[in-house]
Amino acid sequence: MSNSPLSQPMFALVDVNNFYVSCERAFNPNLINRSVVVLSNNDSCTVARSHEVQALGVKMGTPWFKLKDLAKQHHIIALSSNYTLYGDMSDRVMTILRDFSPHVEVYSIDERFLDLQGLNKFWSTPMDMGQSIRQRIRQWTSLPVCVGFGITKTLAKLANHIAKKPPEFNGVCDLASMPSAQLEALLSVLEVDEVWSVGRQLSQHLNAAGISTVKALRDTPSSCLRTKFGVVVERLGYELRGVSCLALEEVSAPRKQIISSRSFGQLVNSLPELSEAVASYMSSAAEKLRHQHSVCNAIQVFIQTNPFRQHDKQYSNSMTVPLPNASGDIRLLIRAALFGLKCIYRQGYAYKKTGVILSCIDSAAKQQESLFELYGAGDRSARLMCVLDQINQRYGRDTLSVFSTGKRKSWAMHRGKVSPCYTTNWNDVPIAYAH
């Protein structure tokens, strides 16, 4: 029996420091040790800052025009973003991490969770492993990373956050094997909003209830967290106490919605211009839709004026266009989106932004949906069995095993997979089967 901490449940979070800036530096060493920011679409906002820029107090998302003076003064270099490059670098990091664990979750473009349980044979301590990860990624991609270890994902994320604070941690922090005196001291000074999923609002509420440190949050009884703050915070408490509630998600589920939207560089007034933009956003959204083998059953299209121009007349609206027959047909999707746009468009406003949001369902689920629609479904238990009978007679025994029905939306277990189906007309079911 090994006593190595890695024989316990153990997660790691590996996160690339200042990811976009680090990617740019990997290809242009002149940027190293310089003040660098990467800007969003239209070069409007800062989406990444080098350490040097962070030290100047520049916050994430600061508009570039507000930085121009500071930039001149401190010779800040601003770069337009290059997402193709960042995606490629992200894949390279992924490849390297697979050598350290077969179980890796892509949490975001610059963060990976690793499940390390049972890997104790290879490493004497997590710290060794963490340093090894840092060195190899640095060597093979030039990217700097920090590594956090914990027995839940929330703790690993917190550890990663702590590891970034130089210099004593040297980029790696293991909360699981930290001496308890040190751990308690650390958690009692960490503010509660440093915890993953505690944002501005929630930290205010927690503070108002006297919970201002991570330690206080961890030590508040579950029942209290549940009543005062709901299920999410209750789960958070468990995670901080080392009870894992969040599993590693290695296979990324298909997106439930696909958004494609953009701010205009210049304000736009006319419907034809907006239509052109919407059609183009829809094309790229539909491409993603096909890529994940989904179809779309509703499209939301929205437009808005520029809320920062407070003297301008403001207008924002959206419309959801349902597609009774879910589809991935690009021409149909564009038609539906343009129809929605036409409904919400009003003349006389200067528009800043528009976009589409596609609700996605799995192609296979769509086939099942049509199967159920063929027979109808509903909330009349007297007819439930006959529907099951019909479907199983026609498609073979046990095609349909569980069938829970709601008024409009129902749920069916089909070959081990639960899928939604939509009620059309229950009365289509022949009355003869009701007996």
Add this chain to the structure above:
DNA sequence: TCTGGGGTCCTAGGACCC
């Protein structure tokens, strides 16, 4: 003058049905 884009989950409240 110039203020990002893409996601998930939860909740409240209205509509509707029995």
Add this chain to the structure above:
DNA sequence: TCTGGGGTCCTAGGACCC
């Protein structure tokens, strides 16, 4: 005809994340 409770479904909006 009037009234009420209980349930489901849908949507919008808020909060959070990177």
